[in-house]
Amino acid sequence: MTDTTLTHPSLDRPPVFTQEELDWLPWLEPLPADQLTDRHWAGLVDAARSKSDYFMLLARDPDILGARTKTDKDIFYNTKMGLPRAERELSAAAASRFNGCIYCASVHARFASQFSKRREDVQRLLDEGVSVTIDSRWDAVVSASVALSRTPAAFGQTEVEALREAGLDDLEISDVIHGAAFFNWANRLMLSLGEPARRAA
Structure with a gap:
């Protein structure tokens, strides 16, 4: 059987979370x-x-x-209804930040900045971590995304009510859940490969 494992001994690893490509x-x-x-x-x-x-x-x-x-x-692209693209990307960035996936966090933080025009707020999520306080709506999106990433089965009514209190409707809440759930899985795949x-x- 051929060994197809690759190594990258001279790899220049990014030391911190970043919005760089x-x-x-x-x-x-x-x-x-x-x-x-x-x-x-x-x-x-x-x-x-x-x-x-x-x-x-x-x-x-x-x-x-x-x-x-x-x-x-x-x-992420079917945005005719539900959550704005920026907040779908924020959800993915928050899950990726929590899971320690520097690559995924860089991609989705960059998109969140692009679509929200709030680069400094997005950078604070990367720099300070998922406990950052930004504003009530973004805090609710980040908190729900992290709760789902931490223990999916424990995500429930408390997180949904917090999203509703922040002004999200049912379709928007669904999009937060989809973005975080997808990247909670995708992070683990990318980190393992x-x-x-x-x-x-």
Whole structure:
């Protein structure tokens, strides 16, 4: 059996949570591009994802990758109703900050900043952690996302009522739950398959 484990001894690891664009380096060999079949392309959903080591690693199981990507896109891009995109990203960033996933936190904090125009507030979440106090609405989103990430089965009426008190309706509450739940799973997948790295200058 061939050992496909990869190591990155000279990796420039980011020491703290950041909104900078990072690279992600896998510990297992991604699927080579010349081995992609029509089934793999369908699993990638977006052809541009073939440039990503992460998605090319997940492409080894294209059916699961396709389901994962369609779920991800529906949670974050289907914003005709429910939570604004900025707060969906905030939920994912909070879960990622709590779980210690520097790469995912960087991506979703950057999107939260982009869509909210509140970069300094988002950076405080990264710098101070999930106990940060920002404002009642964002605090409720962060708190609910962390509660769901910490112990999913313990998430319940208390967190839902806090979100309602902060002004969220049922669809918005559902979106908070979806964003946090998806990234509570996605963080663990990414953390088990590779590591973040600073981009070369």
